[in-house]
């Protein structure tokens with residue numbers, strides 16, 4: 006009795022409740038470091054306890070920068086959250102992402118759920134396999150070739166808009182225009198109709214900004230436990246509540262586009278046109294042999310609007326940022342373009358895919374920009390499959406989240422110093438590295454579109470769009486960057502710069 010009352014006294018005495026929290030924290034920390042299967046992996050103290058530091062860095066739009074800083078501090082293998090390991094050893098690339106047996110996508114992707122799981126975010130290998138066969142056929146080189154004619158009027162219209170700036174000698178920000186074009190082309194490709202952004206010269210209904218803000222928020226939310234995510238709209242931070250409350254009802258936009266596209270098809274308009282919706286309307290469901298469900302077609306098409314627009318517009322803006330600061334390089338590119346497309350160019354002229362794909366310097370510039378500033382810089386989250394795996398020499402248990410940051414591989418000195426003049430660092434922007442014989446050895450570690458079975462299905466489309474647009478613009482105009490300081494960067498799911506102000510003038514023939 007005496008013993009019981011003294012225990013009760015000890016528990017209820019003043020300092021005890023104060024001690025509960027630190028004691029639990031110590032017990033939790035000891036577990037996370039000494040007994041957790043990832044306890045032996047170094048990393049920041051707070052990241053061993055919670056994924057909140059990672060979420061915070063995403064919220065501050067600097068995730069990759071922070072992850073890279075942790076690698077500098079702790080080495081090539083870092084625990085960036087209690088159950089999440091980031092690896093910069095290039096050997097991990099093939100193990101995590103390579104071939105058909107890359108690891109499945111992790112719970113991060115669940116945050117991007119819209120309508121129903123799609124090619125991009127499904128975590129189920131069989132569902133992915135079925136969808137990949139369908140979508141890969143829509144993106145076949147033959148279909149892309151047929152689509153080129155639908156791209157050209159939009160690029161030509163952009164040129165007309167830029168001619169106005171040239172005539173008025175007015176500086177402007179390139180980035181919104183790159184967005185207008187990329188969204189129009191993606192509307193044309195996935196819905197069968199452009200949005201009309203280039204024609205209007207503005208972000209109609211704020212759709213582009215809304216999608217951008219939303220993606221930034223989802224990028225942060227993807228690192229929170231799934232059950233907590235729906236409550237983030239109540240979190241007192243405008244980044245979250247503005248990003249999540251915005252009315253994007255993309256499902257409705259997609260359904261409207263679907264009905265329009267179906268109507269056109271039934272009337273026999275645009276016969277043989279192979280945009281994604283048209284293609285999927287004709288496709289057979291491999292499981293039932295019948296047509297695909299409307300909801301599946303709508304979900305895939307709207308997911309492409311999100312995934313295929315900002316990626317290309319941001320990459321073209323990065324190219325503009327580098328080239329408009331480098332007069333010598335820009336003149337060299339122009340000479341290559343003038344030789345490939347000599348003489349007067351008609352008003353509606355747009356550089357053709359067949360030619361731009363073979364221009365060494367233009368391709369080298371695009372490659373180098375995507376190497377040094379990959380639009381998708383981040384480590385793409387994957388889950389270690391059942392049974393666990395050895396990755397980069399360490400044993401990771403099943404269920405561990407793992408990723409290899411693309412930007413780290415693109416700046417790996419063991420790989421990229423070999424392609425450069427002596428003592429040149431991988432941070433140096435040098436398009437000519439891709440024109441030297443050593444470039445062949447770089448291909449395995451050049452991964453702006455990721456790799457393996459979950460690599461980018463839109464790579465061919467993106468490359469065609471970017472090369473055609475950039476060739477047309479640099480053939481016609483001279484660009485000069487207005488603000489000499491390096492532009493600030495923000496990273497949501499993609500890394501963008503906050504401005505790309507340029508002055509523009511017409512090129513003499």
Ligand code: HEM
Nearest residue numbers: 124125313316317320380381385454455459461462463467
């Ligand atoms: C410069 C432009 C682009 C870049 C840098 C890029 C990059 C990437 C990367 C890194 C992935 C892997 C994502 C992950 O594992 O989470 C990916 C996947 C994907 N991309 Fe792209 N992309 C670009 C353009 C496009 C375009 C234009 C489209 C559509 C027209 C597209 C559609 C997709 C889809 C559907 C996936 C998911 C593929 C799958 O899981 O099987 N992308 N992209």
